[in-house]
């Protein structure tokens with residue numbers, strides 16, 4: 001079972017709702033929604049676009065290139081042109097530190 005690793009701290013978000021990080025070798029996004037932190041792979045499964053600048057709406061992120069939507073919790077592709085899920089990661093916040101299991 002992989003362990004949790006410290007990836008970032010809450011202060012690093014500043015006023016933003018997302019933070020670009022690496023989880024192991026995987027480019028990833030930490031996303032803050034209300035008091036919850038979610039972690040997703042930052043690569044669209046349709047054609048490799050980063051999701052960094054994607055709109056977040058209704059618990060999903062929209063790929064800025066062709067509009068595929070991915071569920072932020074499950075990673076499931078919710079609409080074409082993507083059909084495969086993105087990877088998501090389990091997150092724990094301990095104090096100000098953000099830990100991700102990978």
Ligand code: FES
Pocket residue numbers: 044045046047048049063064065066067068081082
């Ligand atoms: S690269 Fe993301 S929808 Fe095409």
